[in-house]
Ligand SMILES: Nc1ncnc2c1ncn2[C@@H]1O[C@H](COP(=O)(O)OP(=O)(O)O)[C@@H](O)[C@H]1O
């Protein structure tokens with residue numbers, strides 16, 4: 001007798017039949033507030049293209065468009081062992097990447113949750129945390145120590161101006177960071193100093209952004225890759241631009257750079273529309289921006305990325321409570337705590353498969369100490385769907401804009417990050433938005449521009465870029481601006 005065990009509950013029907021009219025009207029209002037029409041997506045994308053161009057001009061614009069000093073696609077023959085670290089918005093990852101030289105690679109890695117206070121700690125604590133994490137990793141992987149210096153690719157997922165591959169001056173912290181003494185400084189010597197302090201046999205040979213790493217790592221295994229995207233704690237994209245289409249680099253390139261060649265660009269497009277010309281910001285987006293450590297910055301990122309989606313939800317719930325729609329006579333003191341809800345909160349609500357939303361009931365009771373009625377849970381479920389869908393639909397504007405800017409009619413857009421990988425229905429919603437922008441009306445697997453799962457950009461990408469840099473140095477080629 002085969003024991004089938006309990007089957008996964010079917011997806012719920014989600015009817016609103018037992019929801020009072022007043023709540024149904026509120027659902028409609030919230031849908032109007034968060035829905036982005038196909039026409040709006042198209043107009044946002046058009047503006048996005050012009051902003052990408054402006055970022056490459058000498059005058060610049062909202063979007064930084066940072067040259068990454070990676071000049072070529074990997075050949076797939078890159079070979080060797082490289083260390084890589086990835087300082088993201090939520091975790092630090094330490095990797096040992098073994099490049100096979102045949103479009104394959106192996107990864108040995110450890111993940112360290114960033115300390116809760118990391119966003120406002122002293123900068124020395126940040127660099128020490130990284131050095132100690134690397135020291136622990138080396139003890140495990142090289143118990144007998146290492147006789148020679150190990151090259152390290154440092155994936156630094158923040159906007160850093162690069163005049164060379166192994167330098168990067170932090171423009172500004174994003175994702176709620178506010179560590180003093182780092183903005184305006186080159187982070188490579190800061191990290192190197194901490195590594196030397198702990199006598200680690202490591203040399204930082206390349207500083208890369210996680211989106212550039214994602215682009216290069218994915219191109220190593222999939223030559224159809226034309227852009228690398230991150231939908232994680234933050235959002236961003238990288239692509240290869242023609243060197244002669246980067247006005248702000250005129251006169252700054254060494255003679256050995258092929259002007260007909262390519263250069264990886266770390267767009268830093270979380271900053272798109274800081275001027276607030278096209279994005280459909282709600283009052284909740286305005287509050288999040290005004291109460292963030294860097295008001296006026298990262299307008300696009302603050303509407304779509306993992307660090308903020310839970311906070312958008314929290315602010316709307318507070319309004320629904322103040323207007324008497326939910327949580328009547330309940331103690332909502334926990335809900336008053338900023339950022340108490342991370343993006344897994346709306347994600348788990350969207351994954352609740354039960355008609356009575358019993359998982360949602362437990363989640364809100366456990367996390368916030370609030371009892372809910374079934375009609376309230378239906379309203380909260382619709383709100384989670386609206387917030388999640390707005391994120392997915394707006395996220396695609398960056399992809400469409402990069403494709404339009406480069407004149408790409410078909411390619412792979414390699415995406416990574418927990419919002420892309422874990423948020424329920426993100427992929428389907430993103431595919432629908434691509435259909436809306438390009439009027440394809442095709443199933444996702446037939447899309448000419450296909451969003452695909454990326455390779456490990458922060459690990460393998462950093463290693464491959466370190467290998468590309470070594471190859472250039474071995475040929476006596478430059479890695480940065482004319483000195
Ligand atoms: N189940 C989930 N669904 C959607 N987002 C999630 C989920 N779990 C975590 N997240 C969000 O993903 C972000 C972490 O992204 P990730 O790519 O893992 O790390 P990093 O941004 O540090 O590279 C956090 O903002 C977190 O709120």
Ligand SMILES: O=P(O)(O)OC[C@H]1O[C@@H](O)[C@H](O)[C@@H](O)[C@@H]1O
Nearest residue numbers: 088089157158174232233234236
């Ligand atoms: O991988 P994460 O932490 O989600 O980062 C995504 C993006 O987050 C943005 O805030 C950073 O400015 C980018 O550099 C980064 O690529």
